[in-house]
Amino acid sequence: MEEQRQVELKMLRDEKEQLQFLILRQTAIIGELEQQLLKVSSNNTVLQRQQQELLDTVNNLIHTISVGSVRESKTVMMQDTPTTFMDCAAVFKAGNTQSGVYTVILPNTTIEVKAFCDMETEGGGWTVLQKRFDGHVDFHRTWQEYKKGFGDPSGEFWLGNEFVSTLTIQQSYKLRIQLSDWEGNSAYSQYDQFSLDSEAQNYRIHLKGFSGTAGKISSIGQPGSDFSTKDVDNDKCVCKCSQLTTGGWWFDACGPSNLNGMYYQQGQNSNRFNGIKWYYWKGSGYSLKSTTMMMRPADFSGSL
Numbered sequence: 001m002e003e004q005r006q007v008e009l010k011m012l013r014d015e016k017e018q019l020q021f022l023i024l025r026q027t028a029i030i031g032e033l034e035q036q037l038l039k040v041s042s043n044n045t046v047l048q049r050q051q052q053e054l055l056d057t058v059n060n061l062i063h064t065i066s067v068g069s070v071r072e073s074k075t076v077m078m079q080d081t082p083t084t085f086m087d088c089a090a091v092f093k094a095g096n097t098q099s100g101v102y103t104v105i106l107p108n109t110t111i112e113v114k115a116f117c118d119m120e121t122e123g124g125g126w127t128v129l130q131k132r133f134d135g136h137v138d139f140h141r142t143w144q145e146y147k148k149g150f151g152d153p154s155g156e157f158w159l160g161n162e163f164v165s166t167l168t169i170q171q172s173y174k175l176r177i178q179l180s181d182w183e184g185n186s187a188y189s190q191y192d193q194f195s196l197d198s199e200a201q202n203y204r205i206h207l208k209g210f211s212g213t214a215g216k217i218s219s220i221g222q223p224g225s226d227f228s229t230k231d232v233d234n235d236k237c238v239c240k241c242s243q244l245t246t247g248g249w250w251f252d253a254c255g256p257s258n259l260n261g262m263y264y265q266q267g268q269n270s271n272r273f274n275g276i277k278w279y280y281w282k283g284s285g286y287s288l289k290s291t292t293m294m295m296r297p298a299d300f301s302g303s304l
Contacts, residue, residue: 087167088117089125089296097124101153106163107170113163116153118294123302126176126294127167129159132276133290135263139247143232146248147199158248158260161196161203161227164295168195172298175207177259179214179278180290182266187214187281194295202226202234205250215280219257225250245274256280259291 084105085091091102099119103112118126137156149160167173175194180186192209205224226234228241229248235241241251247260256279264275264287275287282288
């Protein structure tokens with residue numbers, strides 16, 4: 001019995017030693033794992049810091065590029081788009097060579113005006129004063145409407161006597177009038193010098209240096225006539241030409257022209273005393289299909 005007990009006791013001691021050995025080994029392994037974990041955590045912290053620094057650098061670079069692009073864009077816009085254009089000749093000189101509607105500024109004011117610019121005819125740079133081609137706009141208007149302008153610059157319109165007067169007082173302009181009939185013919189009248197007096201002088205028209213294909217004689221009589229409308233009569237006829245022939249114009253004594261008369265369609269345009277008339281091209285009773293009045297500085301060269 002004693003011997004058996006001694007054998008069992010020895011076995012227990014051996015198992016205890018083995019367990020202690022295992023515990024020591026596991027403790028060592030756990031220690032190594034803790035050291036590795038600490039090292040990895042430290043490396044992660046460094047990595048995270050490096051990633052954050054890289055992200056900050058990228059963001060700063062993006063911001064710098066964005067600000068530079070905006071500044072460059074603003075600089076280009078400042079160079080290509082002046083703050084004001086006095087007329088379509090100035091628009092053309094700035095490099096805008098496409099015909100269309102542009103914003104111009106009434107000289108010595110902040111008043112903006114939408115104007116149609118013809119950049120093709122005879123070298124371009126023309127500020128269009130009047131355009132008619134389909135009869136959609138009523139031209140039998142009041143003095144104030146003719147003063148300020150009416151219609152749509154991309155369609156039929158009158159630019160405005162006040163704007164034209166202010167421009168032509170500033171410098172010398174030429175006037176070109178383009179006409180077409182219902183048979184497919186076109187013609188023009190051009191004046192080397194053109195100006196309108198102020199409203200105090202009833203926007204009296206002055207023209208010199210006539211040429212063109214729409215008659216050998218100008219259909220706007222000289223010396224200049226005052227402007228008249230249906231509510232302001234400045235003509236030299238007791239009949240009140242604007243009410244008789246409709247529209248606002250420099251009638252004189254009803255005279256040989258009125259490009260702002262009634263618009264008559266083809267087939268109805270003959271024998272019309274109140275139509276769109278240019279006497280020295282088509283006679284007194286023929287109402288034209290389309291008209292364009294435009295002006296540009298007399299010294300315009302046509303080159304950028």
